[in-house]
Amino acid sequence: MPTLNTTPNRAYSEPFFGNELSVDVGRIISALRAIDTDVAAAFAQIVAKANSASPSFTGVPTTPTAAPGTDTGQIASTAFVHAAVVALIDSSPGALDTLNELAAALGDDPNFAATMTALIGTKASASAALTSLAAYNTNGILTQTAANTFTGRTLTGTSNEVTVTNGNGVSGNPTISLPSALTLTGKTITGGGYVGPYISGPVSSIIFKGLLWGLTLSNNVTDAANDIDIAVGVAASDASIPHVLELGSALTKRLDAAWAVGTNQGGLDTGSIANTTYHIWLIQRSDTGVVDALFSTSATSPTMPTNYDRKRRIGAILREAGAIAAFKQHGDFFEWTVPAIDVTTVTNGVSTLRTLRVPIGSVVRGSYTVRIANTAGAISGVNHWDPALGSTLPHSAIGYAHMFVNTAVSQAFATHLETMTNTSGQIYNRANGAALTSYELMTEGFWDTRGK
Numbered sequence: 001m002p003t004l005n006t007t008p009n010r011a012y013s014e015p016f017f018g019n020e021l022s023v024d025v026g027r028i029i030s031a032l033r034a035i036d037t038d039v040a041a042a043f044a045q046i047v048a049k050a051n052s053a054s055p056s057f058t059g060v061p062t063t064p065t066a067a068p069g070t071d072t073g074q075i076a077s078t079a080f081v082h083a084a085v086v087a088l089i090d091s092s093p094g095a096l097d098t099l100n101e102l103a104a105a106l107g108d109d110p111n112f113a114a115t116m117t118a119l120i121g122t123k124a125s126a127s128a129a130l131t132s133l134a135a136y137n138t139n140g141i142l143t144q145t146a147a148n149t150f151t152g153r154t155l156t157g158t159s160n161e162v163t164v165t166n167g168n169g170v171s172g173n174p175t176i177s178l179p180s181a182l183t184l185t186g187k188t189i190t191g192g193g194y195v196g197p198y199i200s201g202p203v204s205s206i207i208f209k210g211l212l213w214g215l216t217l218s219n220n221v222t223d224a225a226n227d228i229d230i231a232v233g234v235a236a237s238d239a240s241i242p243h244v245l246e247l248g249s250a251l252t253k254r255l256d257a258a259w260a261v262g263t264n265q266g267g268l269d270t271g272s273i274a275n276t277t278y279h280i281w282l283i284q285r286s287d288t289g290v291v292d293a294l295f296s297t298s299a300t301s302p303t304m305p306t307n308y309d310r311k312r313r314i315g316a317i318l319r320e321a322g323a324i325a326a327f328k329q330h331g332d333f334f335e336w337t338v339p340a341i342d343v344t345t346v347t348n349g350v351s352t353l354r355t356l357r358v359p360i361g362s363v364v365r366g367s368y369t370v371r372i373a374n375t376a377g378a379i380s381g382v383n384h385w386d387p388a389l390g391s392t393l394p395h396s397a398i399g400y401a402h403m404f405v406n407t408a409v410s411q412a413f414a415t416h417l418e419t420m421t422n423t424s425g426q427i428y429n430r431a432n433g434a435a436l437t438s439y440e441l442m443t444e445g446f447w448d449t450r451g452k
Contacts, residue, residue, distance in 0.1 A: 299361030
């Protein structure tokens, strides 16, 4: 029997020295053919493999994934690259997760850092202001009081004038409003025109220049010779910008004593009491609003008590024979309770100033009755006029009282006239025609507008 030995790996037939030559030759031939087949298959597989230098792979080749941050010649798998890109983007928004988007956001400026550095260089340092702001920790409306200095302010209002809600702004926007009962005492409304809404109800806090209401004067019943009663009322002060002078309670002032505040107190501004004209002034302290009254011989500049700085002349009285002359006031008209004959003289053809029984120091309109008589049997008359018109008779009919006499018998005539006086209480009179045998002028009262 031949021995059939084979190679240990591929089991190729091997010859054996004990076999017949023909048997071993056949076995060698079989082994060579098997080797040829294997070599051909091996060459086919080698041709299908990539070159070791610059290989070109097909399909889906794999490689071990390197650890993050590996920086060697090791092949990087797609998993390694993906992890590196994710780490670079680091959850950036979708609009800025590509280099193109980042470049667009920087204005495609390759020198962006230099550009920003130059721009910042044009700005002033805000460090001091920011430090000051950082130190501010008080509630209120922030206000800059000086360079790099800030403080808080709070809006406030005045009772019955302006109401402020949330003045420091902590709880929201401050609110400023006017109360339903608005107080304007001592305030001046100036500028512009007033257009609705219409004013209704009391207007004692709204003042108009020249305003004078109430404040009626009368002789005091208890001491008529020395005391004057003043009724409640309102007047505008005589300043260029008037203020409200409101007398809320009736007031009695004494002419025979130096001024002191309050009712039944003295009212004389200075000096001693005398028989003359006394002008009555309503006065006020602007600091306290207290209103009182004052007697003065001055119709323009009374001697004001200390701290009283607002005034308005509200009338005038006469002191005669040691007592205040009795009168009745009807608005702007002051009527003598007991009138008397004041003038008994007139000169034919000559203009002469005659003094009426009216206050001096201010211009008033005298109200008087004229009686004339003659026995000459001819037309006689007399004229009366305002001294401001001059001493020459302005017109033959001005302030004229006259009579027609048809027979040479005694004739008489009377008429009522009113004429503006000068500040000395005077008017002009003049007779025309035959000499009068009698002339009488009786002042019944006077009109005093008191600055209206």
